[in-house]
Amino acid sequence: MSKLQDLLRILDARVAATEDQVFNYTVPDLWNCFDYQGEELRKTPWGELVVNPYRFYRDAIRRFVEPRMGRVRTWGKPLSRHLDMEPGLEGGDWIRRATVYSMMVRTSTAWDHDRSGGLEDADLYGLRETGTFVKSIALLSLLHKMGVTCVYLLPISRFSLRDKKGELGSPYGVSSFFSLDPGLKDPMTGPDFTVEDEFRAFVEACHVLGMHVMIDLIPRTNSVDSELILEHPDWFYWIRHADLAGYKPPYVPGLGVQIRPRAEFLPVVYQSAEVRQHLAKFVENPGQAQPERWAELQAHLRADPGAAVMDEVQRRFGLTIAPAFSDQINDPQPAWNDVTFFRMYLDHPEASVPHLDREYAPYILFDVIKANLYQGKVRNEPLWELLAGIIPFYQTQFGIDGARIDMGHALPRELVERIIRGARHVDPHFCFIAEEMEIERAAVARELGYNMILGDGFLQEPRVLEFKTHHYMYEARNLPCPVYACGETHDTPRLAAREGGRPLARMLTILNLFMPNGVPFLNSGQEVYELQPMNTGLDCRPNEAYQLDPKDPYYGRLALFDRYALHYLNQGRWELPDQLAWVSAFRRDHIATFTRLENAVPLGFNSPRDPGIAFGFVEDALRGALVQEGGVFVVVANTDVHNPQYLTVHLDALRRASGNAARRGSQLFSTHGLARDVHDFDTHGNLSMSFQPGEVKLLRM
Amino acid sequence: MSKLQDLLRILDARVAATEDQVFNYTVPDLWNCFDYQGEELRKTPWGELVVNPYRFYRDAIRRFVEPRMGRVRTWGKPLSRHLDMEPGLEGGDWIRRATVYSMMVRTSTAWDHDRSGGLEDADLYGLRETGTFVKSIALLSLLHKMGVTCVYLLPISRFSLRDKKGELGSPYGVSSFFSLDPGLKDPMTGPDFTVEDEFRAFVEACHVLGMHVMIDLIPRTNSVDSELILEHPDWFYWIRHADLAGYKPPYVPGLGVQIRPRAEFLPVVYQSAEVRQHLAKFVENPGQAQPERWAELQAHLRADPGAAVMDEVQRRFGLTIAPAFSDQINDPQPAWNDVTFFRMYLDHPEASVPHLDREYAPYILFDVIKANLYQGKVRNEPLWELLAGIIPFYQTQFGIDGARIDMGHALPRELVERIIRGARHVDPHFCFIAEEMEIERAAVARELGYNMILGDGFLQEPRVLEFKTHHYMYEARNLPCPVYACGETHDTPRLAAREGGRPLARMLTILNLFMPNGVPFLNSGQEVYELQPMNTGLDCRPNEAYQLDPKDPYYGRLALFDRYALHYLNQGRWELPDQLAWVSAFRRDHIATFTRLENAVPLGFNSPRDPGIAFGFVEDALRGALVQEGGVFVVVANTDVHNPQYLTVHLDALRRASGNAARRGSQLFSTHGLARDVHDFDTHGNLSMSFQPGEVKLLRM
Numbered sequence A, B: 001m002s003k004l005q006d007l008l009r010i011l012d013a014r015v016a017a018t019e020d021q022v023f024n025y026t027v028p029d030l031w032n033c034f035d036y037q038g039e040e041l042r043k044t045p046w047g048e049l050v051v052n053p054y055r056f057y058r059d060a061i062r063r064f065v066e067p068r069m070g071r072v073r074t075w076g077k078p079l080s081r082h083l084d085m086e087p088g089l090e091g092g093d094w095i096r097r098a099t100v101y102s103m104m105v106r107t108s109t110a111w112d113h114d115r116s117g118g119l120e121d122a123d124l125y126g127l128r129e130t131g132t133f134v135k136s137i138a139l140l141s142l143l144h145k146m147g148v149t150c151v152y153l154l155p156i157s158r159f160s161l162r163d164k165k166g167e168l169g170s171p172y173g174v175s176s177f178f179s180l181d182p183g184l185k186d187p188m189t190g191p192d193f194t195v196e197d198e199f200r201a202f203v204e205a206c207h208v209l210g211m212h213v214m215i216d217l218i219p220r221t222n223s224v225d226s227e228l229i230l231e232h233p234d235w236f237y238w239i240r241h242a243d244l245a246g247y248k249p250p251y252v253p254g255l256g257v258q259i260r261p262r263a264e265f266l267p268v269v270y271q272s273a274e275v276r277q278h279l280a281k282f283v284e285n286p287g288q289a290q291p292e293r294w295a296e297l298q299a300h301l302r303a304d305p306g307a308a309v310m311d312e313v314q315r316r317f318g319l320t321i322a323p324a325f326s327d328q329i330n331d332p333q334p335a336w337n338d339v340t341f342f343r344m345y346l347d348h349p350e351a352s353v354p355h356l357d358r359e360y361a362p363y364i365l366f367d368v369i370k371a372n373l374y375q376g377k378v379r380n381e382p383l384w385e386l387l388a389g390i391i392p393f394y395q396t397q398f399g400i401d402g403a404r405i406d407m408g409h410a411l412p413r414e415l416v417e418r419i420i421r422g423a424r425h426v427d428p429h430f431c432f433i434a435e436e437m438e439i440e441r442a443a444v445a446r447e448l449g450y451n452m453i454l455g456d457g458f459l460q461e462p463r464v465l466e467f468k469t470h471h472y473m474y475e476a477r478n479l480p481c482p483v484y485a486c487g488e489t490h491d492t493p494r495l496a497a498r499e500g501g502r503p504l505a506r507m508l509t510i511l512n513l514f515m516p517n518g519v520p521f522l523n524s525g526q527e528v529y530e531l532q533p534m535n536t537g538l539d540c541r542p543n544e545a546y547q548l549d550p551k552d553p554y555y556g557r558l559a560l561f562d563r564y565a566l567h568y569l570n571q572g573r574w575e576l577p578d579q580l581a582w583v584s585a586f587r588r589d590h591i592a593t594f595t596r597l598e599n600a601v602p603l604g605f606n607s608p609r610d611p612g613i614a615f616g617f618v619e620d621a622l623r624g625a626l627v628q629e630g631g632v633f634v635v636v637a638n639t640d641v642h643n644p645q646y647l648t649v650h651l652d653a654l655r656r657a658s659g660n661a662a663r664r665g666s667q668l669f670s671t672h673g674l675a676r677d678v679h680d681f682d683t684h685g686n687l688s689m690s691f692q693p694g695e696v697k698l699l700r701m
Helices: A003-017 A053-068 A093-097 A133-145 A195-208 A263-271 A273-280 A291-302 A309-317 A381-398 A413-426 A439-448 A468-478 A501-514 A575-589 A591-595 A652-658 B003-017 B053-068 B093-097 B133-145 B195-208 B263-271 B273-280 B291-302 B309-317 B381-398 B413-426 B439-448 B468-478 B501-514 B575-589 B591-595 B652-658
Strands: A025-028 A048-051 A100-103 A150-153 A157-159 A174-180 A212-217 A221-223 A238-240 A319-321 A339-341 A402-405 A431-434 A483-485 A518-523 A600-603 A612-618 A632-638 A645-649 A665-670 A676-678 A687-691 A696-700 B025-028 B048-051 B100-103 B150-153 B157-159 B174-180 B212-217 B221-223 B238-240 B319-321 B339-341 B402-405 B431-434 B483-485 B518-523 B600-603 B612-618 B632-638 B645-649 B665-670 B676-678 B687-691 B696-700
Touching: A003 A053, A003 A195, A025 A053, A048 A053, A053 A133, A053 A195, A093 A431, A093 A591, A100 A133, A133 A195, A133 A575, A150 A402, A174 A195, A174 A381, A195 A212, A195 A381, A212 A381, A212 A431, A263 A273, A291 A309, A309 A319, A381 A413, A402 A413, A413 A439, A468 A483, A468 A600, A468 A612, A501 A518, A501 A575, A501 A612, A501 A632, A501 A696, A575 A591, A575 A665, A591 A612, A600 A652, A612 A645, A612 A652, A632 A645, A632 A652, A632 A687, A687 A696, B003 B053, B003 B195, B025 B053, B048 B053, B053 B133, B053 B195, B093 B431, B093 B591, B100 B133, B133 B195, B133 B575, B174 B195, B174 B381, B195 B212, B195 B381, B212 B381, B212 B431, B263 B273, B291 B309, B309 B319, B381 B413, B402 B413, B413 B439, B468 B483, B468 B600, B468 B612, B501 B518, B501 B575, B501 B612, B501 B632, B501 B696, B575 B591, B575 B665, B591 B612, B600 B652, B612 B645, B612 B652, B632 B645, B632 B652, B632 B687, B687 B696
Parallel strands: A100 A150, A100 A518, A150 A212, A174 A221, A212 A402, A402 A431, A483 A518, B100 B150, B100 B518, B150 B212, B174 B221, B212 B402, B402 B431, B483 B518
Antiparallel strands: A025 A048, A157 A174, A221 A339, A238 A319, A600 A612, A612 A632, A632 A696, A645 A687, A665 A676, A665 A696, B025 B048, B157 B174, B221 B339, B238 B319, B600 B612, B612 B632, B632 B696, B645 B687, B665 B676, B665 B696
16 A cells, blocks of 8 residues: 555646646655656746646655565565665664754645735645655655655644644654644645545655665653643643742752753752742642532543643633753743743652742652653652653654654653664664763663664864864764764754855765764755754854845744745856765765774874864775775865865875885875866875865865 | 727627636736736736736736726817817827826837746737737826826837837837738737727727827938838939948038038038049939839739838849938938938929039938938928928827827928828817927927927936036026926936936836926836936947946847837836825826926026036916915935935026925925924024935925
8 A cells, every 4th residue: 555656646646637737836856866757847036846746746746765675565664674785784774874864844834825914824836835755755855865765854843823833833843743733734746635645655755766764863852732621631741820920940059050960969958948839839630629610621521522622721720731842951941931841740849848848739840851860659650651652653653663752861761772772662763862962861762673873073173173073073983983973953053054054064974974973964054054053052143043135035044943935046056066976976885984983083184283184094995905996085174164274184094004115106185176186195194285264175096 | 989998898808808817917916006906816926916917918908998988988089179278288289297207118018927037929828928019008107106197108110120220119119000010019909999999999098097198200201111112212312232231421621520401511521532432323313214114013012012122122123222321511410211201392492403413313311311401392292291290190099199209300391390280280279399409499399399309308317417407497487388308218318327327217207297398208117227228329428338237138228129128027017106106196286386387487506516406486476475484395316326415406497486484384395305394494494404315395374
């Protein structure tokens, strides 16, 4: 039962039905890396293509995906069923060889197709202008060109529209784990094909193209408007509705700002007057306190499924769900009004009980939040069961291949293990990524069963002047598991908007393909030098949300909350895709060489303060063979993104490791120049070359 | 037989037939000054309207023109038939009260309606994207808003596509006087409605809106590919085809550059070696030299009307038509390859014959060109008859109200008189404008029967720093006929592209409404601060054709030759139209006051070097009544377009003329401020006010 084939049939019918219709519907030319040949196609000078949408998206499947299907007609199972897993890459470790593209479906294929000036839900042609799974299949041609092998999707579940942030609300405010965001449904397919069907078709298409699909699992927080509240009021924390306006993370004097809630701080925390006032706001959950009235409410609302649950709860009980806030003591962030925490335990944290001055209703506090550090005695077993069941649901229903666990660091260890175990039971090669930014905690994550951690590349890599880039890239190889080789995420500033601009973005985007122990990670929009962040969550400057020209229609808009389309028409939009295409293809042809850590040799320069990063790679098949010439690659970057530099790369370590003694080589690729022969060796046999600002070269010798 | 009604019916049918069709077809919002209400209308944030084209252009007639028709259903006759002509404005002098809008149909309503990046002949919807008469009817709503009462059309006749300049060729290379440019035909109306019908409908619409229609008559030059050549080879000058490559205006040593061919220069001219070589290139016309072979050619070509006449002539006779060139001796302009001159006389100029060293075939030279100064003895009577018949043809066929005579200054006086007489015979109020830039020659023009001359406002007005503006505006009132009050034409730089930019353009555009003895003249595009000239014929800088951003699709393009759309989306596009709307309406309400010369009083400042221009006007009805307060208007401009100024306007002359002794007044309008009371009089009773750069104020006192 291939949903991709169903989709193809539906689109075929639509194409036939619209043959005579004139469409002035545009897509960015970057979406057409499948050489669309529709007769009606017109190319505008600025990079938009005028197409019949049905034919365009149909042909993305017919011309690009279908020919790659081979004999397998149904690609809806996890990709591991279709691939032979190489030894050493079992158990989700395929991620070591992956190139990840992080996309937010709603945004990554958003486009003002009818050029009306807005991203409508129904444009002139009744079509959705924010992103959909169907449109994303066309985008896969671009991803495929760039060498992407894993698509990581920001949350796609139904989220709350109550007290929503921005124009559309944040997909991180999940209100239902088991249904998809109806805003991703594409009207092109009609009402009989569900958004779930469309997601299935999308996953199939990814699999055909050899791409794994990962989702974002959000088990720690939930929308304050969650559909779970009605049936499970005891899974949540409650306050009086009247106290909501004044609700905020309580201040703890004497501890400083942004402090992790270590055990020795608990006495101080619980002595804080603000903390005690905070605790006093919490009340018993209304289901337990007034069971009959709650049952009445349930009956009332079950009879009227469209009603606003929380309005009714607030009206009848004067109570509401307590918002979540940061797990760090004295974090300046306000409370997160759209989400709350799940009650992982039905009692207070064991370690905190001695500090309580009286009985309190279940409350949210730093210790409670960090359920990995502070457990109660009574597990919320039904909740855990539900949370552990989410991924198996997506595996069996949609065939996903991996997940990132959001705030996994604040989950009880046993729950994490249960989630991982459950998923691997369905697919032993299911990959888990820990939302762990502290690379020192890589070992813990690995031990829990994660395949890799996020790391904090987005924080380190852009800081070339402080040599944090160098430190991050050279040190990653010492970690017990891979980290993302990345300079931006959906939560951070864009590389092209950082000090260093496009030269920095280009340098890091290419160099990241070669960071030992790194998994290259592209953040949707990065490939077109997008300036505007999707969210201002991490490492952002005060003006971060205002990176665009004030006349830009998306000025001040954030993709995570607003209708937003990436700047696919940016000048130079093909630069990174074209470079990535070449470099990725080369890397894929030598994937073992570039991804097996034992082949990588970090290389130095004349001085540790020289603005360069260099790695040597011994060709995997020749390792230990001590060949005098050939079989060795060198990747060098000039990390000075403002000035040309003359750099001397010391090759001793590489020559020792490989036996290579060559005094000539070839420049296979450069971000700034053409392929050429290389004779630029000094008397010590070191590479001595000039570089453009931010230039990255790939050499063979 | 109203063609406007026919057009309306055709469009009604098209609207009905396209009810269900989705159109992503845009027009600039400036074209919609008739408050279009189509349900499908969408407004983009940048000023384009998405509309059903049939309904939009239909409603421009239905909602805007039709309600103004009154009981008259057929407005196809000259407007003078429909209006009572005021005493003093007979014989074409209605132009004294006109506000003229100069438009080039092909350009003024050109738009990339389907936003494909080009101005196609058939866009996505099969519609023409260069301008048409049908589309121009919608534009009339903008013109009407701005107070335009006379539409002057650059040539609309069929022109030659042979050796054409630019992408489309110049409409000044007329190849057929009696048929219209088929490129102006609008596919919207289908093949049964001709471009002639469309022009008729356009003229009717203009008349309904109280606008006269003038055309550009080009009787001196004709296309080198004219349809007249085949029947009248003797009306043209011939050279050997082999000499065409080296053909140029001959140089006359010892006379300097750009010299008018005065009689005393003739000996020098004819002694020039280059002139003699030039004369030697001319040959007898092939019709006379080889009458049988010419008759064969005629027979051959009559049998094959689509054939390229000149190719055949060149092939059979080795001859071609001699191109025209400037009438000035040693003008640096090269020959005008697309046009030639008509042979006004069948012999050489009488005055020049004594200087000829031998017999020459009919030739083009400075004296020959200036047929007003140098006549032969043998008039080319059939040609004159034909030329004199052109305007009556347009009058009876289309109902036009006036004409500018191109290069009238180089026509035999008798021919000009015959043309004028013929037109006035059909319509005694037909207006003639002389293409006369030398204002000293106004009296001659007036005597010939012209109603006004062009003047050289475009040359004088922009030069505020040199006080040429002041001189032009103050002196115009002394001329025996009106001149254009204008700062740009289709041949000159744009005001907004001049030193002074938009403040200069705004100041002159508004002030021109009040220049005594001036006829306000707007050059299409001027109202949106267009930067790119339509042609670089007059007063242009070397970079004049490159006023746009290099990324602009029309960078380096000239409307006279290329596909070109005006920048109707310019920021500030409504500024001048809105200001013109208010000022024009006010002026219309006091039209006698502002246009009768005897009401105007030039006003001075403290010093003749003060950067100001001011005129007082005595209310027409109160002239001679010596009213102490009220009944007087003052228009003042700060001609310093870079700095604010404090100006003192001396009112003595105005107070003497009117008896006005008021020490208070009202500012009715300012280009920069709001209406307010005015008490800014000094002890001498003079107006003493501050002005923004380029500000124009209209005061009543």
